[in-house]
Amino acid sequence: MSHTIYDLKYTDSGNFFLLAGPCVIEGEDMAMRVAEHIVKLSDTYKIPYVFKGSYRKANRSRIDSFTGIGDEKALTILRKVGDTFGIPVVTDIYSAHEAVMAAPFADILQIPAFLCRQTDLLVAAADTGRIINIKKGQFLSPQAMKYAVDKVVESGNEQVMLTERGTTFGYQDLIVDYRGIPQMRTFGYPVVLDITYSLQQPNQTGGVTGGLPEMIETIAKAGIAVGVDGIFIETHEDSSVAKSDGANMLKLDLLEDLLVKLIRVREAVR
Numbered sequence: 001m002s003h004t005i006y007d008l009k010y011t012d013s014g015n016f017f018l019l020a021g022p023c024v025i026e027g028e029d030m031a032m033r034v035a036e037h038i039v040k041l042s043d044t045y046k047i048p049y050v051f052k053g054s055y056r057k058a059n060r061s062r063i064d065s066f067t068g069i070g071d072e073k074a075l076t077i078l079r080k081v082g083d084t085f086g087i088p089v090v091t092d093i094y095s096a097h098e099a100v101m102a103a104p105f106a107d108i109l110q111i112p113a114f115l116c117r118q119t120d121l122l123v124a125a126a127d128t129g130r131i132i133n134i135k136k137g138q139f140l141s142p143q144a145m146k147y148a149v150d151k152v153v154e155s156g157n158e159q160v161m162l163t164e165r166g167t168t169f170g171y172q173d174l175i176v177d178y179r180g181i182p183q184m185r186t187f188g189y190p191v192v193l194d195i196t197y198s199l200q201q202p203n204q205t206g207g208v209t210g211g212l213p214e215m216i217e218t219i220a221k222a223g224i225a226v227g228v229d230g231i232f233i234e235t236h237e238d239s240s241v242a243k244s245d246g247a248n249m250l251k252l253d254l255l256e257d258l259l260v261k262l263i264r265v266r267e268a269v270r
Helices: 027-045 071-085 098-101 120-126 147-153 180-185 211-224 252-269
Strands: 015-019 049-052 089-092 108-111 131-135 162-163 191-194 230-236
Touching: 015 027, 027 049, 027 071, 027 230, 027 252, 049 071, 049 120, 071 089, 071 098, 098 120, 108 120, 120 131, 120 147, 131 147, 147 162, 162 180, 180 191, 211 230, 211 252, 230 252
Parallel strands: 015 049, 015 230, 049 089, 089 108, 108 131, 131 162, 162 191, 191 230
Antiparallel strands: none
């Protein structure tokens, strides 16, 4: 398991690092196929890569929404992905006891945006010794995330990342304030842009979150242009049948073209 995000393979390539995978683990075969596809891209373009997959989705619009295939089963799949391809894996946790449960299976524990102020969750995550990726709350300023970082660091863990994922704009939309990326980078920790979640359209009347996947390239290019350290992309072989957040996912076969364009932007602004 990695001890720091800077231990990732290809970090010295000068590229951004990539967190990518399905929103939620739907099964072993699909997770392995997605990981294999992205690992090949990572090797081709020298992009440091972390496989992303939630073992369970707790924040759902409706009670009948898909939440997962079972915690133990999904966590075991996550670890198999990491071990098979020699890559770190990241997954969400939602409560303090889940930090201890998930830590043996994941290299990075992710704090969901809605929970980024939960002190007991942040402290429990810090105590595992894993890298902690804190998503910025849709309701918080970039500067306010300093206190979330402090909760982890003052608990004895300096392995922290922050992720921008959009700010609430009205009831059913999000916007990305790109000023927040350089502002959060002044804290001294890597900053990630969650491209696909930034394009969610929450609180739809039908109870299923919408999205604007046609804007993925625009959001991603702007993030690279302002100096983001990493990008976060949820991707699926067929987003139309994804069991969670398919409306804002990137189709897996479109990922390579996007990465090539982002590498060119990165080279242009360096």
